[in-house]
Structure formats: C-alpha cells, structure tokens
Amino acid sequence: MSFFKVENLGIRFGGVVAVDKVGFEVRRGECYTIIGPNGAGKTTIFNLIGLLYPATSGKITFEQKEINSFSPHQVADLGIARTFQNIELFEHATVLQNLLIGRHRHRKTALWQELLFTPSVRAAELAQREAVEKVIDFLELAKVRDNLVAGLPYGLRKVVELGRALATEPKLLLLDEPSSGLNPEETDDMAFWIEDIKRHLGVTVLMVEHDMNLVSRVSDRVLALNLGSVIAEGTPAEVQAHPAVIEAYLGKAA
Amino acid sequence: MRFIFKTDYAQDIRLAKHGGHLFWYGLLGAILLAAPWWASEYVMSQLHFICIYSIVGFGLMILTGFTGQVSLGHAAFLAVGAYTEALMQAAGVPFAVSISCAAIFSAAAGIIIGLPALRLKGIYLAIATLAFGVVVEEIITRWTKLTGGNEGKHLKPVEILGWKLDSDAEFYYLCLALTVLCCLACVNLLRSPTGRAFVAIRDSEISASCLGVNLAKYKTMAFAISAALTGVGGALYAHKLAFISPEQFTLFQSIELLTIVILGGIGFLHGAVLGAAFIIVLPQLISIAKGWLPEGMAPSGLQAVVFGLILILFIIFEPLGLYGRWLKVRTYFELFPFYRKGMFRRQKSYMKSERLR
Numbered sequence: 001m002s003f004f005k006v007e008n009l010g011i012r013f014g015g016v017v018a019v020d021k022v023g024f025e026v027r028r029g030e031c032y033t034i035i036g037p038n039g040a041g042k043t044t045i046f047n048l049i050g051l052l053y054p055a056t057s058g059k060i061t062f063e064q065k066e067i068n069s070f071s072p073h074q075v076a077d078l079g080i081a082r083t084f085q086n087i088e089l090f091e092h093a094t095v096l097q098n099l100l101i102g103r104h105r106h107r108k109t110a111l112w113q114e115l116l117f118t119p120s121v122r123a124a125e126l127a128q129r130e131a132v133e134k135v136i137d138f139l140e141l142a143k144v145r146d147n148l149v150a151g152l153p154y155g156l157r158k159v160v161e162l163g164r165a166l167a168t169e170p171k172l173l174l175l176d177e178p179s180s181g182l183n184p185e186e187t188d189d190m191a192f193w194i195e196d197i198k199r200h201l202g203v204t205v206l207m208v209e210h211d212m213n214l215v216s217r218v219s220d221r222v223l224a225l226n227l228g229s230v231i232a233e234g235t236p237a238e239v240q241a242h243p244a245v246i247e248a249y250l251g252k253a254a
Numbered sequence: 255m256r257f258i259f260k261t262d263y264a265q266d267i268r269l270a271k272h273g274g275h276l277f278w279y280g281l282l283g284a285i286l287l288a289a290p291w292w293a294s295e296y297v298m299s300q301l302h303f304i305c306i307y308s309i310v311g312f313g314l315m316i317l318t319g320f321t322g323q324v325s326l327g328h329a330a331f332l333a334v335g336a337y338t339e340a341l342m343q344a345a346g347v348p349f350a351v352s353i354s355c356a357a358i359f360s361a362a363a364g365i366i367i368g369l370p371a372l373r374l375k376g377i378y379l380a381i382a383t384l385a386f387g388v389v390v391e392e393i394i395t396r397w398t399k400l401t402g403g404n405e406g407k408h409l410k411p412v413e414i415l416g417w418k419l420d421s422d423a424e425f426y427y428l429c430l431a432l433t434v435l436c437c438l439a440c441v442n443l444l445r446s447p448t449g450r451a452f453v454a455i456r457d458s459e460i461s462a463s464c465l466g467v468n469l470a471k472y473k474t475m476a477f478a479i480s481a482a483l484t485g486v487g488g489a490l491y492a493h494k495l496a497f498i499s500p501e502q503f504t505l506f507q508s509i510e511l512l513t514i515v516i517l518g519g520i521g522f523l524h525g526a527v528l529g530a531a532f533i534i535v536l537p538q539l540i541s542i543a544k545g546w547l548p549e550g551m552a553p554s555g556l557q558a559v560v561f562g563l564i565l566i567l568f569i570i571f572e573p574l575g576l577y578g579r580w581l582k583v584r585t586y587f588e589l590f591p592f593y594r595k596g597m598f599r600r601q602k603s604y605m606k607s608e609r610l611r
Contacts, residue, residue: 050464076466088464090457092521096266101454105466107447111475114446115439121446122267128447129263168465 002061003028003204004172009058010228011048018044020228022058026172031198031205033215035239036225037248042208043085045225046176049206050082051075062172077105081170083161085177085208091150095141095160098149099132102167106131132167138201139163139193155186162193166201173197175207179214187214194218212240224248267445286430290423298422303534304527305429306490309436311514311526313483316440318512319521320449321476322456323371324380327387328511330367331481333394333503334360335488340407340498341400349414356489357482363390364481368474387508395500406499409492429490436483440523443479452476484511513561517568519575528576536561574598 004026011019019041026032034042047053049060051072060067062078070078081102090098106128109121136142139159144152149160158181165173178194179187191214197203198218209215215222216236224232224239226248232239239245258265258272270276285292289301310332317323335356342352367386374382394401401407411420412428419425443449451472454462463469492498510533518529540557572579578598586593 052460052464071468072463073466073468076464082464084461088458088461090454090461092457093453097450097453101450101462101467102465104447104451104454109446111448114448115442117442117446121442122264125267125446126263129266133263164465 003063004206005061006045006049007059007061009045009048009055009060011044011053011056018228019048022225022228022230024223024230024233026204026206028204029198029202030220031194031207031218033219033222033236034206034208034225035210035212035215035222039227040225040248041228042225043176046082046174046208049075049080049174076168079169079171080174081165081168081172082174083158083165083176083178085180087154087157087161089149089157089161089164092148094146094148095152095163096132096136096145098160098164099135099167100128102164103128103131105168131169135163135166138166138196154181155183158182158186158190162190166197166203170203172204172206175205175209177208177210179209179211187211190214191217212236216240269441289426295422298426300534300538302422302426302429302494304531305426305433306487306494307511307514307530307534308433308527309490310484310487310511311518311530312436312440312523313480313487314511314515315518315520315523315526316443316452316483317476317480318515319525320444320456321452321473323473323476324376324512325367325383325480326380326505326508326512327367327383327385327390328480328484329503329505329507330387330390331360331363331484332488332491332507332511333390333500334363334481335485336492336498336503337394337401337407338485339489339492340409343409344407349412353486353489356485358485360485360488361478361482364477364479365474367481368477371473371477372470384505384508387503387505391500391503391505394503401500404499404501406497407492409496409498411496412493425493432486432490436486437523440483444523448472448475510561513565516565517575519577520573522575522577524580525575525577528580532576536564
C-alpha cells in the first residue's frame with residue numbers, strides 16, 4: 001500500500017494556476033525530491049500538503065487516510081513534520097525550548113495537572129528532555145543548547161529548525177530547501193544528516209531543493225516541476241538528462 | 255558571575271535554579287510575611303493593592319506577554335469577578351465557593367471574547383476587546399436589578415468558615431496567599447507543554463500549527479486562564495474597596511492594567527509584580543512632587559499626563575520594561591567590565607517572505 005500519495009493536486013490564486021494536476025507517490029523510507037525553476041510551485045505544494053492552503057482540487061493520502069479536510073495541527077499529529085524555506089523558529093526562546101515545542105504532539109498531561117505540576121507532569125517533562133537530548137546529540141547542537149535563537153547565525157538556525165522537526169518524531173519529514181543560505185561545508189553536513197535521517201532514524205524524507213549536487217547525493221527519486229506541472233520523474237540522473245528539464249532551466253536551443 | 259553546571263534534566267525544571275534564588279526569594283517572602291509588623295496602615299493598604307494588581311498582571315501577562323494577544327478589555331473580566339463576588343456574598347455563599355465562581359465566570363467571559371480572537375490579530379483584536387470592555391461596562395450600568403447600576407454594591411469583609419477577616423493584616427495574608435498561589439500556577443504552566451504552546455503561538459503562529467499546536471484551542475485557553483486570574487483579582491479588588499460601581503471598570507482601568515505588563519516587562523512574570531508595584535506607588539510620588547511644585551504649576555490632570563508620558567518613554571527606550579532594565583543592570587555587574595551596549599538588542603529577524611497571512 002502507498003505510504004504517501006498526492007493525486008491530481010491543484011490550486012489557483014485568482015487567475016494564476018500555481019499548481020496544476022500534480023500527482024506523485026512517496027514510498028516508505030525513501031528520499032523524494034521536488035526540483036524546478038523559481039516559481040514552479042514547489043513550496044506551494046508543501047503548503048498544500050501541510051494544509052496551510054486549501055487545495056482547489058486533488059487528494060492527499062497519508063497511510064491510507066485522506067487528509068484534505070484536516071487542519072494543520074492534525075497533519076502534524078499524524079506524524080508529518082516540516083521545515084520552512086525562510087526559517088520560522090521561535091526567536092525569543094532558547095534552542096532547547098524550541099526543540100521542546102517540537103515535542104508538543106507527544107504531550108500526555110492535562111491542564112489541571114500542569115497548573116499543579118504533579119509528579120506525572122514532572123516525569124513527562126524529564127522524558128521529553130531526554131528525547132530532545134537525543135536530537136541535540138544527533139545534530140551536534142549541545143554547544144548552543146541554552147542560547148537564544150535570536151542570537152544564532154543563519155546556518156545554525158537551519159539546523160535548529162531541522163532538529164525541531166525531528167523532535168516531533170515524524171514519519172514523513174518535509175524539508176523546504178534545506179541547503180538555501182548555507183555555505184558548502186554546511187551543505188555537506190546537511191547532506192550527511194539527511195542520509196542519516198533516512199537510514200538510521202528510518203524517516204521518509206520529501207524535500208524541495210535547488211542544489212543539484214545535494215539532490216543527486218541523497219535522493220532516491222526526483223520529480224521535476226515547471227510552471228505548476230510535472231515535467232519529469234525518475235532517478236536523479238534520469239531527470240537531470242531529461243530534455244524537458246533542460247529546456248525548463250536553460251530554454252530551447254535556437 | 256555564576257556558572258551553572260548542568261548534570262541532570264531535573265535542573266532545568268527546578269523552580270530555584272541555584273542557591274541565590276532560594277536566598278533572595280526566601281528573604282522577600284520573610285519580609286512580606288512580616289509586613290504587618292513593620293508596615294504602617296497606609297503601606298499595608300498599598301500592599302493589598304500591589305497583591306491584587308499582581309494577580310491581574312499575571313493574568314494579562316499570560317495573555318499578552320506569553321501568548322501575544324493584546325487585550326484592551328481586561329477591566330471587563332475584573333468587573334465580572336468583582337460583581338460575582340459581591341452578588342454571591344450578598345446571597346450568603348461561602349468565600350471559597352464565591353471566589354472560585356468569580357474565576358469560573360470570568361473564564362467563561364474570556365472564552366466568549368476569545369472566539370473572535372481566533373480570527374483577529376494585533377490592532378483589530380485590541381479594538382474587539384476594547385468594544386467588549388465597553389459592552390460589559392454598559393451592561394453593568396444598565397442592569398440595575400442585578401448590579402445596582404450606578405448606585406453600586408457594598409461588600410462585607412471576607413469570612414472564611416465563620417472567621418471574619420476584618421483587620422488589614424488578615425486580609426493582607428489572604429491576598430498574599432492567593433498571589434503566591436496564582437504565581438506558582440503560572441510558573442507551573444509556563445514550564446509545561448501548554449505554556450510552551452502559548453510562547454510558540456506568540457513567536458510564530460504558522461510553525462506552531464505545523465508542530466501540532468491547535469491554535470483555536472490554545473488561544474481560547476489563554477483567554478480563559480487570563481480571565482480567570484483577572485476574575486480572582488477582581489473579587490479581591492471588590493473586597494478591598496468594599497464598594498463597587500461601574501466607574502471602576504472603565505476603558506481607563508483596562509489601559510492601566512495593560513500599563514502594568516508593559517511597564518513591568520512584557521514576557522516576564524516578575525514584570526507583572528514590578529509593574530503592579532510601580533503603578534500603585536506612582537500616584538503617591540506624583541502627589542509628593544505636586545507639593546514641591548510652585549503654586550498654580552500643578553494642574554489637576556497631572557497624574558494622567560505623567561502616566562502617559564512614562565508609558566511612551568518606556569515603549570521607546572525600554573521595551574523590556576522594569577524587569578528588562580534590571581536584567582541589564584545585573585548583566586552589567588556580572589560581566590563587568592565586558593558588558594556592551596547592544597547585548598540585549600533584539601536582532602532583526604531574517605527576511606520572512608513566506609508569511610501566509
């Protein structure tokens with residue numbers, strides 16, 4: 001059975017068709033990448049999957065559940081986590097607090113227990129911290145654990161955001177341009193982490209990315225979009241050599 | 255300078271992070287407990303007000319400081335608490351029940367006003383809450399059968415299980431105990447998942463919802479908790495004044511309550527207490543200053559002018575409020591001589607093009 005499937009997905013903003021009849025399927029445990037020139041509709045697809053925009057048409061299914069009518073927090077509760085292209089961290093909180101908010105879907109305590117801070121809340125809090133500490137170890141964030149996000153450099157913020165998504169213990173991880181704004185070494189680290197997330201944590205990754213070097217290193221399959229429609233799908237090498245893709249990026253030969 | 259070496263997850267959760275905390279809060283507690291012995295009647299009365307305004311300040315801090323929702327209608331919740339207490343006491347309901355009801359009814363009012371808040375933001379939310387405040391004030395004035403209208407309501411001193419709290423000291427201990435309880439509840443809330451969800455909503459609604467925070471539920475909850483605390487404050491307020499009428503719950507009162515959290519330092523529970531103390535002490539300072547001014551130089555509206563001026567100056571020069579100022583002074587001495595000016599400056603965040611709303 002399919003793990004995550006998008007069928008006939010479309011959205012129109014007024015007269016602009018941003019995404020048109022896009023369909024693809026992500027298999028459990030793979031890294032699936034969406035590429036395309038600027039304005040191809042990649043991030044819009046992510047926002048449709050996260051249900052931040054209501055889709056004009058189409059069906060999104062995750063583990064045999066149709067999620068179109070869900071609200072964003074319910075999508076997160078199912079185990080779909082995401083990062084943002086332009087980083088949406090909680091700036092006036094420490095790295096640790098940011099990651100702890102990622103644990104929100106694993107909370108078990110009721111409001112009255114929290115007001116009294118009963119022993120069960122204490123135990124739950126300790127367990128949350130232990131889980132978060134694993135992510136901190138994995139992403140080597142120990143040094144900045146207690147720093148405010150507002151004071152961190154861009155590259156580290158990107159890693160913190162990845163950590164926050166991982167802290168939710170997702171089944172499907174959506175990464176929106178994980179390498180944008182990173183220098184070559186940081187991009188290299190990011191590639192290692194994405195591989196590890198896939199191999200060792202067993203998380204399925206769906207990502208949008210521009211850096212073809214990173215894409216061919218970590219992706220199993222690639223989908224190429226242009227102007228809201230699918231133009232090619234296949235292994236990274238196949239898609240890169242596809243005439244329609246070359247045309248979309250470079251234009252037609254005269 | 256103190257370095258805290260963490261070896262245990264429980265250290266993050268503990269209330270007192272180090273011995274200094276224990277010592278200073280212990281000292282503060284001892285001084286406050288001993289207040290009836292060292293304070294004059296006048297100072298005791300001021301302490302009553304500081305406790306009451308602190309509780310209301312906690313409520314508003316949860317909503318505005320931690321969840322990021324502005325409210326210009328908190329006088330309405332204060333009124334709901336105060337009138338619930340007045341009416342229930344008149345009906346002979348025991349204090350423990352009536353003050354709980356004050357909290358519950360205020361929370362219900364909070365949920366009602368929280369509903370439009372799910373769609374409104376920033377200035378629009380401020381206007382909606384402002385309108386709510388005016389509506390409640392109007393209801394209190396017009397519903398003379400229930401509230402007595404402009405004639406107001408009188409209250410007797412608090413009575414707990416037949417024990418009349420009619421001295422200043424007894425009422426003071428009641429206020430102090432409730433303040434400490436409310437403070438602990440807020441601290442507990444803020445170190446558990448719900449409090450973190452509030453902060454998440456304040457800093458980025460969109461990523462909060464993508465992490466599984468139900469925005470509607472948590473915003474309503476913030477309004478309810480905030481209103482409940484304000485209701486408790488309102489009940490005590492009614493007892494303190496022993497007489498309540500609609501004039502005490504005007505827009506001006508709401509602004510004064512908002513001033514508490516802004517002056518005190520938005521986003522810090524300490525700020526609520528500092529702000530409350532400041533707002534109680536300020537009128538006295540102004541009246542002392544009036545005496546020094548030459549004859550005819552002290553206009554009657556001086557207090558409102560000074561209030562407004564201080565609010566403006568704080569927003570421009572010290573957006574972190576009194577508590578923020580204290581943090582800066584402390585850091586200056588801790589790091590001496592390495593403190594630099596820009597240390598607390600909020601960094602401009604990186605471009606956010608992906609604003610979905």
